Amino acid sequence: MSLFVFKLPDIGEGIAEAEIVAWHVKVGDRVEEDQQLADMMTDKATVEMESPVAGTVMRLAGEVGDMVAIGASLVEIESDADTSAVESRDEQPLGDGAVHASAAMEQAIPVSATEEVTAPAPAPAPASATVPAPVEPSAPAGSKSLASPAVRSRARDLGIDLAKVRTTADRIRHADLDAYLLYHGGTVSGSAPSRADEVSKVVGLRRKIAENMAEAKRRIPHFTLVEEFDVTDLEATRAMMNRDRGDQPKLTLLPFLITAMGKAFPDWPMLNATFDDEAMTVTRHGSMHLGMATQTPGGLMVPVIRDAQSRSVWALASEIARLADAAKTGKATRDELTGSTITLSSLGPMGGITSTPVINRPEVAIIAVNKVQLLPVIVDGEIEARKRMNLSLSCDHRVVDGWDAASFLQAMKALIENPMRLLSA
Structure with missing residues (x-):
């Protein structure tokens, strides 16, 4: 021994x-x-x-x-x-x-995943829909029921074993829980029962996120500017490209927004920069290495798209999907999680009307994408239904002036609202 x-x-x-x-x-x-x-x-x-x-x-x-x-x-x-x-x-x-790939970026940001990463919210059943009566599942023992975190949490509160809930969709929905309760003689309550307090130690990735966010807010004087964009024509262009994409990846808005950022940066390089506040030096980067805020099971991570300004929208879509999958499945390398020069965050359709993202140190700017809305807009004296979206830009006021931030957003606006110009060489 x-x-x-x-x-x-x-x-x-x-x-x-x-x-x-x-x-x-x-x-x-x-x-x-x-x-x-x-x-x-x-x-x-x-x-x-x-x-x-x-x-x-x-x-x-x-x-x-x-x-x-x-x-x-x-x-x-x-x-x-x-x-x-x-x-x-x-x-x-x-x-x-x-x-x-439970590896954390040294600087994580307090907003959620890109459109590629965010799991779609479970769609509620229409009021007039026929609710299927659940039966005992025929799935083999040990198989895992698919459900969103919100559905799983509610099932725990109600004491429902998800393995006994049958659904006609690809995952268990809130409507399936309601049907299960009704079928088994239960009632659907408008409020969840109280739960015991839980105390857990903040460790690992969550601790790093907490430390980095506190340090960013403590050391960086933030200001946030929000601009409204008309994406009606861009959305029509995106839909057309997706119809004819062949074996190319499906395009979301993100590759187009990244392309607009890359085209605007040469005139406003102070936003694609990092600031060393110990040495008091600013580095304006010649290439845009885009950090992509990504939600993973362990917390937020920021994989990096290298030289994003040089990639086509198709190449960007492929890289977004690849990096998001690597981060979520534990395969992202250390090099893929470091070296960003600016960060982009998107909650997709859950993005809200506006947001105030926290800067990912040592970067000096971060852009948050808010949801697209169909709104009545006056165009040439007539009311039209147009697709509108807000972009939120937070900047480090030690490096970026308000004029610079506003001018950069206007440069992006001119590109996003003119897809032909955006996609031209």
């Missing part, structure tokens, strides 16, 4: 310590070689720690939320094997391949 001390390895250049965000073992557990022991978070990434040996866990370094220094003991394992060779291997730093 021998005692193997698993020391926290070097998990990134300049990293001195990491936070315990999850334990997958406890003292007394039997572990096998390569079994996952813990998840450790640095400033930029969450890394899975795996056991180099098989044996019994004798000691853990601390609790979730504790910090562990690089080189310090993380787990002690009683092993039958000779661990000298393993110890020498343990001293080697981990490569980028060890980084998983």
